[in-house]
Amino acid sequence: MNNGGSVLLEKEVISQKQAIIIVATFIIGSSTILGSGAKAKQDVWLAIIIAMLMVSLIFFVYGRITKLFPGKNIYEILDFLFGKVFGKILSLTFLLYAFSLGALVVRDFTEFARIVSLPETPACIFALSFIVIVIWAVRGGIELLGRFLAIFFPLFILMIVAITVLSIPLFNFDNLKPFLYDGIKPVLIDSFNIFTFPYAEVVVFLCLMGSLRKGSSVYKVYYASLLIAGTTLIIIAVRSVLVLGIPNKMIQNFASFTSTRLIRLGTFLQRIEASIAIIFMISGFAKTAVCLYTATKGLAHLFNIKVYHRLASSVGILMALYSIIMHENTAKMIEWTKKIYPYYAIPYQIIIPIIVWIIAEIKTRMSNKNNTTKVEDEGTGDTANTALPESNNS
């Protein structure tokens, strides 16, 4: 850990492939245990697909922001666009969002472990032991997370596929009927909820995408990971519906866990629900690490500290403590996640990025104009940089 400041100060670089894996694992996140589709019921797959379509629009905005300022993170962009004072205020709100999001994931993890397996252990033990590993990862830098997931992501996907295949004997396709019994409205409400949790939470990656290796496309990262994570989430949600049916799924706190409990192949392969816990541990770890990274980096930026790594442990421990005090109990936590969180997330996920995007477009256009009149080299270089990926993706 004392590798010397010189190494730490170097710019971190992650490859496109690693970035795709990180974003995909991040999106899958706590959705592996927390069921989605409380209102859409058997049409949850439709709600997820609609949410994916909505999200692909906002992902364009996220991608465009990074594309306009290659190599810069969101805090530097905010400073540049809004000036020192207002930029810092926006930075503070953004880092607080990442902070609370991370705390929420830690809380999900704590509640899950406490309800499912260790009811007598105090919550802080889970939260703190979980956060220690996350802090460790963040201190190692984002590259470490990329390399870690490169190893564990295939395992992660393999486990989800294995559980799904093993559930096939329990599938009852009648559970998906009737289609749109209560009309399209509940589906749309749910797809909005799914949009805010988990898809658009990807907004915290605005802080990371500056580290993307040169020559890789941000859009590719966002859309490829959306496709991977979206498919996985549809599989997880639909599997719970097919196995449990709507009446059972609706009353369960952790539907995918419960549906895994029913898997029984003869007498030798049963009680494999621990695999769901392992899956959640990997994805929850990745999600918390990204949130902690974003929050730490923001704090470092706020106080002009060059080596953010040293702040990781203090921010991390605060995150764990906040996770314990943020909700009184699980019932409140789940109620809050379902009812209040979507509205809480709108400013960070939609409003701020769109404002940033519009102002960024205006400012870069203006400076480009100025540049082309003054120094031609720089101006053309810049426009080439921004124009290229667009034509690729359209």
Place this chain on the structure above:
Amino acid sequence: MKKLYVLINVFILMLLATACWNYREVEQLTIVAGFAIDKTFDGKYLLTFEIVDLHEAKGEGKVKSVLVESEGETLMNAIRNSIGKNFPKLYFGHTTVIIICQEVAQEGVLKVIDFMVRDAEPRLNLNLFVSMDTKAGDILKTKVLTSEIVSEELTNILDEQKNLAKALPIPVHKFIHALVEEGISGIMNSVCIEVNNEEKIAKLCGTAVFKEDKFQGFIDEEETYALSFILDEVKGGIIVVDVGSGPEEEKISLEILKSSTKIEPVYEDNKLSIKVSIDTKVVIAENGSKKNYTDKEGREELIKLAEEQLKKKIESIIEKIQKEFGADIFGFGNKFYKELPKVWKEKRNEWNEIFKDLEVTIETNIKIEHTSLLSEPIKMGD
């Protein structure tokens, strides 16, 4: 300095690597194989737990079961009250059977279900039973013929029903499904005590019919057999065909290889009706008559008789349920909800009335796959 740093790290890791907080050894657990719920005279719950005794099993001896009784105002209370009698806390992770007495079932089983599903230990695939004409606890006191544990025996019997089709496997999650889902009522297996070879043994004896969460009544094994055809749960079993004409009793057994049922809801002229079509593949397993049923004419006659008799059985159970209980255990309403959601939306409030006079047409289709080893009946010479 570096050594000290490593040493500190090692100590921290040692503390973290001690694993679980509330650590329990296997021998400190009391594994509950199944339990029975009764009511005492003063309105308390009386729970009888069948516990797998691991202390006896340490040697080579067989695993034995021990019964522990406990009372309480609520179920959870009764479970915890057992601590007064038996030291290790009860563990429900391996519970496979819950037997409910008629009285509790009549009051409503929602509280039992809620408790079992809410707790993290029991699984959703444990089986529910209603005891018939006896206290639920007495079922657990019966003698077991082949294994040592009554609960295990009941589960095994239920698993083996695929060769009989006279009881349906109803795990908790299926019952909840029927409880919550639109247009379907729940059922449970019923269990009673029978005397076999001068010993009391537990026996499955049909199905308990529920409306919402309240027990309505029993149907017997033969009726359950007909019911399992409608619910498409037949995986094996025997169709007995009465071919006797005249005073002599002549019966033929057809063994079911495969059976599938399709239920089609029909909405015509503002009237609801249900079409049930059953396709069954059988083999001739026993010919109790002297007639030849392997040639073309014989086969056709046999199929005709079998189809008619099966149809009659099924029709009579539907009528019985409609008239006596009025509980839609077949899930006909659910079929409307799934297949004709618009019609269901209009009619769902009147469904209870509609169901009682619902017109159900049944079509049975039996195919003889082969006649086993014999191609001709055994003919007696003089």
